[in-house]
Amino acid sequence: MSGEKVNVVWLGSPTFPNAAHEALQDAQLRRNLKHATTTIRDKRLRAVAELDDWETLRLAGSQIKDRVMRHLDEYLLRLEASVTAAGGVVHWAEDAAAATRIVADLVRAQGTDEVVKVKSMATQEIGLNEALAADGITATETDLAELIVQLDDDRPSHILVPAIHRNRTEIRDIFRREMGKNGVPAPDGLTDEPRVLAEAARRHLREKFLRAKVAVSGANFACADTGTVGVVESEGNGRMCVTLPETLITVMGIEKVLPSFTDLEVFLQLLPRSSTAERMNPYTSLWTGVTPGDGPQEFHLILLDNGRSATLADREGRSALHCIRCSACLNVCPVYERTGGRSYGSVYPGPIGAVLTPQLVGVGSSEHADSLPFASTLCGACFDACPVRIDIPEMLVHLRAKVVDAHRQDRLPKPEALAMKGARVVFGSPRRLALAEKLGALGGRVAGIRGGRWLPGPARKWTAARDVPVPARESFRAWWRKAGRP
Amino acid sequence: MTNPEAKDRILARIRSALRDVPGEERPEDVAVTRDYRDSHVSADIVDLFVGRVEDYRATVTRVPEGQQVPAEIARILAERGVANLVVPPGFPEEWLAGYEGARLTDDPPLTAAELDASDGVVTLAAQGIALTGTIVLDAGPGQGRRALSLVPDLHLCVVRSSQVLPDVPPAVRALVPHRPTTFISGPSATSDIELDRVEGVHGPRTLEVLLVVDS
Numbered sequence: 001m002s003g004e005k006v007n008v009v010w011l012g013s014p015t016f017p018n019a020a021h022e023a024l025q026d027a028q029l030r031r032n033l034k035h036a037t038t039t040i041r042d043k044r045l046r047a048v049a050e051l052d053d054w055e056t057l058r059l060a061g062s063q064i065k066d067r068v069m070r071h072l073d074e075y076l077l078r079l080e081a082s083v084t085a086a087g088g089v090v091h092w093a094e095d096a097a098a099a100t101r102i103v104a105d106l107v108r109a110q111g112t113d114e115v116v117k118v119k120s121m122a123t124q125e126i127g128l129n130e131a132l133a134a135d136g137i138t139a140t141e142t143d144l145a146e147l148i149v150q151l152d153d154d155r156p157s158h159i160l161v162p163a164i165h166r167n168r169t170e171i172r173d174i175f176r177r178e179m180g181k182n183g184v185p186a187p188d189g190l191t192d193e194p195r196v197l198a199e200a201a202r203r204h205l206r207e208k209f210l211r212a213k214v215a216v217s218g219a220n221f222a223c224a225d226t227g228t229v230g231v232v233e234s235e236g237n238g239r240m241c242v243t244l245p246e247t248l249i250t251v252m253g254i255e256k257v258l259p260s261f262t263d264l265e266v267f268l269q270l271l272p273r274s275s276t277a278e279r280m281n282p283y284t285s286l287w288t289g290v291t292p293g294d295g296p297q298e299f300h301l302i303l304l305d306n307g308r309s310a311t312l313a314d315r316e317g318r319s320a321l322h323c324i325r326c327s328a329c330l331n332v333c334p335v336y337e338r339t340g341g342r343s344y345g346s347v348y349p350g351p352i353g354a355v356l357t358p359q360l361v362g363v364g365s366s367e368h369a370d371s372l373p374f375a376s377t378l379c380g381a382c383f384d385a386c387p388v389r390i391d392i393p394e395m396l397v398h399l400r401a402k403v404v405d406a407h408r409q410d411r412l413p414k415p416e417a418l419a420m421k422g423a424r425v426v427f428g429s430p431r432r433l434a435l436a437e438k439l440g441a442l443g444g445r446v447a448g449i450r451g452g453r454w455l456p457g458p459a460r461k462w463t464a465a466r467d468v469p470v471p472a473r474e475s476f477r478a479w480w481r482k483a484g485r486p
Numbered sequence: 487m488t489n490p491e492a493k494d495r496i497l498a499r500i501r502s503a504l505r506d507v508p509g510e511e512r513p514e515d516v517a518v519t520r521d522y523r524d525s526h527v528s529a530d531i532v533d534l535f536v537g538r539v540e541d542y543r544a545t546v547t548r549v550p551e552g553q554q555v556p557a558e559i560a561r562i563l564a565e566r567g568v569a570n571l572v573v574p575p576g577f578p579e580e581w582l583a584g585y586e587g588a589r590l591t592d593d594p595p596l597t598a599a600e601l602d603a604s605d606g607v608v609t610l611a612a613q614g615i616a617l618t619g620t621i622v623l624d625a626g627p628g629q630g631r632r633a634l635s636l637v638p639d640l641h642l643c644v645v646r647s648s649q650v651l652p653d654v655p656p657a658v659r660a661l662v663p664h665r666p667t668t669f670i671s672g673p674s675a676t677s678d679i680e681l682d683r684v685e686g687v688h689g690p691r692t693l694e695v696l697l698v699v700d701s
Contacts, residue, residue, distance in 0.1 A: 032680070039681045056522040067516035070507045073500045086664060092493040102489075144687060145678035161678055168679050194679040198687050205688065210598045210637075226663035236636065236674035236689025243632045244598055254496070259513065261663045265655040266522070268669075272618075276677060279538065280618035280654075283689060284669035285632075291666050293595070294631035305496045313503035 007096040007127040008307065008360045008369075010155065013345025015371035017465075020339040029165050029340055036164045037330075037337045043277035044328060044385070050279070051269065060266050062389040065322035068257055069312060075224045075257045076303060082227030086289020088299040093251075095306050100131035102302055103216060103249055107137050110247050112213045116205075118231060118238045119143035120218025121159060121325055122251045122304055124347045125360075128216065139216065140182075140208055142237035144201050151178035157341030157349065160275050160327040165340050168192040179204050205237065215241035215296070219252040220271065220324070222301070223261040228288045229301065230264070232271060232281050242285050248296035254303050255321040267324065270387035275326035307360035316398045320355045322388045329382035329392060335375055344372060351382035355395045363399065364406030373399035415459070437475035525653035531616040535650045536697060538619025542672020543685055544693040551700045559608065559642065560584030562694050566640055572596065572607035574630025581644070582608070592630055598637060606640030607690075612667075614650040615657045619672065621645060621695065622657065624665040632666055641690040643670075647699045 013019065023029060048054050068075055080090040093099035107115055115132070117123065117139050129139045129150070141150045145163040149156050152174045156162030163171065172192040179186040184204045190196060217238065222229045229250055231238045242248055258267070264286075272281040290299050312318050330336045330350030341349035345368055346357040354372040361369045373396045382392040400416070407414045426436045455463045527534055536546045549558050559581055563571060569587040582589075590596055590604055601607075610628030611621045621643050623629050628644075635641055651657045661667055674689030685691065 036681045051523075051526060053522045053526075056519070060518060060520055060522055063516065063518040067513055067518060070504065070511070070516055071513040072504070073497050074513060076497070076500075092489055092496050094492050094496060098489075098492060142688070143678070144676045148678070161681060163678060164681075168682075171679055194676075194682045194684045195686075197679055198676055198684045202687055206602070209688070210602060223663070228663050234674065235676045235678075235687035237687070239632070239636050239668065240688055243636055254500075261661075262658060265658040268658065269522075269654050278671070279541075280615070280620050280669065280671040282542075282671050282673070282675050286661075286663075286667040286669075288664045288666075291625070291664075294625055294666050295633075303496070305499070309496060309499035309503050312500060315506055 008125050008348065008357055009346045009366060013368045015368050016343060016345070016375040017371065019343040019345055020335075020375070023339045023343045028167070030338065032165055032167050033337055033340050036161065037332075040277055040331045044274065044331065047273040047277040047279065051273070057266060057269055058387055058389050061270050061324075061387055062319075062322060064259065064263050064266060065388055066319070067259060069255070069318055069321055072254065072257070072312065075259060076254055078224035079222055079227060079257050080303075082224060083222075083229075083289055083299075083301050084227075086227045088227065088289040088301055091300060091302045093302050093304050093306070096126035096131075099126045099251060099302055099304050099306070100128050102300075103128060103251065104132055104135045104137060106247070106249055106300055107132070107214050108135075110214050114138045114140065114208075114212065115214045115216050115249075116208055116212040116241050116245070117141050117146075117215070118217040118233065118241045119146050119162075120216070120251060121347060122218045122253050123216060124156070126251070126304065126306060128251070140205070142205050142209070142241060143233075144198065144235060144237075147201055147205070148174055151175070151182065155342055156347075158327060158330060159325055159348070159350070159352075160330075165342070168194060168197065171197055175200055183207060209237075209240040209244055212241075212245045214247045214249065215245040216249045216251065217241055219250050219256055219301075221256055221258045221264070221267060222252060223258050223263070225260040226288055228261055228286050230284060230286045232284045234276065234282045236283055239283050239285055242287060243295045245296055247298040247300070249300045249302065251302045251304055254305055254308050271324055271326055274324075274328040274385070274387040307362070310362065311356075311359040314359065317355065317359050317395055319390050320352070320359055320395060322390050323352050323356065324388060326387055328385040328387065332381040332385045334377060334379060334381070339375075344375065346372070351376060351392045351396075352390070355390075355392055355399060358399055358403070363402045370403045370406070373403060415461075434475070434477065437477065440471040441473050441475065443471070522655075523653070524655050525617070527617050527652040531650055531652045532647045532697070532699070535614050535616040535619065538616065539621075539672070539695050540619075542619055542675075542693075544672050544695055546695045546697060548697045548699060551698055555644075555696070555698055556581050556583040556585075558696055559644070560586075562642055562696065563587065563606070563608075566606065566692065566694070568605040568640060570603070570605045572601060572604050572630075572634050572638055574607070574609055574628055574634050576627030576629075577608060577610060578628065592634060595631075596634070598633065601633060601637035604638045606642060606692075607634050607638040608642045608644065609635050611643050611645045611649060613657055613660060614645045615652075615654060616650055617653045620657070621670045622661070623668045623670065624662060625667075626665070632668060635668070635670075636689060639690055640692040640694065641670075642694040642696065644696045644698060647697060
């Protein structure tokens with residue numbers, strides 16, 4: 001990195017256990033999350049079951065991404081050439097600061113101080129709205145959920161449905177309170193019916209769409225062979241942004257490149273069914289550079305690194321970059337379902353966030369990001385749901401080890417490191433193991449008698465949120481010696 | 487504006503990160519198994535297309551090629567109260583014979599405000615995808631530039647049955663990549679409020695599909 005701070009994590013975020021502790025006290029949040037995640041989970045299973053070759057598609061998706069990652073430099077150069085040939089301009093941004101500076105300069109060059117935005121993880125990751133605001137440029141989020149979050153000066157809690165933590169009544173209150181301060185106000189007598197709320201958003205934003213000179217988008221994919229860029233969406237705000245303004249600026253993570261246009265046949269099957277659990281999302285826009293007389297006559301593609309090349313260097317962590325941001329892993333995760341997205345303190349929450357965030361910011365560089373690989377029960381549901389077969393559980397274990405390694409030289413090593421050191425002593429000799437087993441059984445009985453389910457000392461923190469099973473009175477090895485021989 | 491040094495540094499970092507990849511390995515050497523299905527459809531693709539489009543709560547009307555086409559177009563537009571219709575260049579004149587309201591042609595190009603003030607738009611399509619109930623527009627003749635089928639609140643799309651392809655892979659292969667392309671699957675929708683699907687946000691809130699059955 002060139003020394004600039006990446007923006008993936010929200011500054012000052014507490015570590016996951018502390019944030020989760022707080023989130024778990026919020027009964028409304030837990031109700032909203034449970035409702036939302038169970039609804040989408042069941043729908044996704046139905047959508048996926050319709051395709052009897054789903055596993056084959058997942059495998060192809062994963063292989064295509066593998067091919068891209070192993071030859072990323074070559075594909076990026078091909079993409080640059082294709083986009084340039086089609087009349088677009090390609091920019092390279094090493095980090096968040098570089099990317100936001102390029103966007104701000106481009107907006108200024110158009111003589112405007114407002115932009116409309118399509119929901120985009122990449123622009124959130126680089127804190128684009130805040131950076132533009134500091135430059136006197138107003139960025140308006142046009143995705144309904146992003147609008148809710150932006151009006152409420154809140155943080156998103158889900159990749160796909162950023163306002164998943166809000167219910168309809170809360171949303172109505174936000175619209176009533178905030179819309180008028182930012183443009184067309186909410187109509188009188190606004191109810192909390194989703195249809196009525198969507199109508200209010202349509203009226204509020206339409207005026208901005210029709211006026212906008214510059215739009216900023218992300219990209220779901222970009223095809224290296226043709227230079228075609230694609231945005232997948234539902235509401236039509238994406239179409240508005242990539243069609244109506246004179247200038248379109250697309251910020252794309254370098255890992256989003258696909259080898260060829262025909263690879264869309266795989267991802268346009270995998271993505272909609274995994275994310276919104278639909279056969280196809282309502283709108284997908286594909287554009288290639290600039291088309292005279294149709295849509296923006298100026299197109300800029302910003303290729304963003306921001307920690308991705310560093311992530312690529314870890315062979316076991318590399319495939320986190322395969323992620324197509326569908327959010328299926330969030331919806332199936334028992335931890336996410338209970339704590340919500342904001343506890344992760346990162347733009348990327350849930351299981352994928354737990355492996356992507358620490359890698360993008362660098363393992364060992366933030367106590368908060370280092371806590372994320374531990375925010376999992378390793379149940380494996382995320383791997384089963386992932387449309388590109390990212391082995392998140394395996395990667396979590398790998399990153400846990402890296403976190404522990406990164407802290408070996410600390411004045412106080414991680415408890416995991418101490419525990420493993422102890423385990424080595426115990427497991428190193430049969431005699432010591434037998435003794436430990438006896439002590440364990442005895443200790444368990446003592447704890448059992450006292451009715452407690454806690455461990456003493458530093459392990460107490462571990463048992464604060466978990467029950468310790470009482471060890472068996474007799475170890476397996478002891479039992480085997482007595483009765484085991486057939 | 488482009489920054490050649492940033493580009494060189496990013497590429498250098500990527501290459502250094504990929505030291506484990508053998509220098510002689512070509513991208514094509516990384517296997518991609520493409521034995522997924524070309525199509526999941528065995529039934530009649532036109533019937534399936536109609537059913538799937540209707541699943542999105544769009545209205546589908548099926549008519550045989552010929553005299554009934556202009557009559558149905560006129561009926562739909564009248565029922566929807568369209569008196570101010572956007573007509574893209576290349577839309578078959580004879581199909582509008584029964585429509586009596588005003589027409590907005592895109593020559594000179596209509597402004598976004600004029601499109602917003604219209605009652606609806608009628609277009610042709612590039613293709614349909616049966617399995618997913620998708621209509622694909624590629625700005626070809628009778629479809630107009632993208633804004634025409636986006637800003638008006640009603641979109642009447644005329645698809646020929648011979649344009650309907652069974653599934654996503656054949657549809658993608660039939661596309662012309664450099665054309666601005668839009669996949670439309672039902673009217674605009676959101677599930678952002680409690681994951682409760684609401685039809686109609688920013689795109690046309692009403693999607694009418696007229697399927698012309700050609701032999």
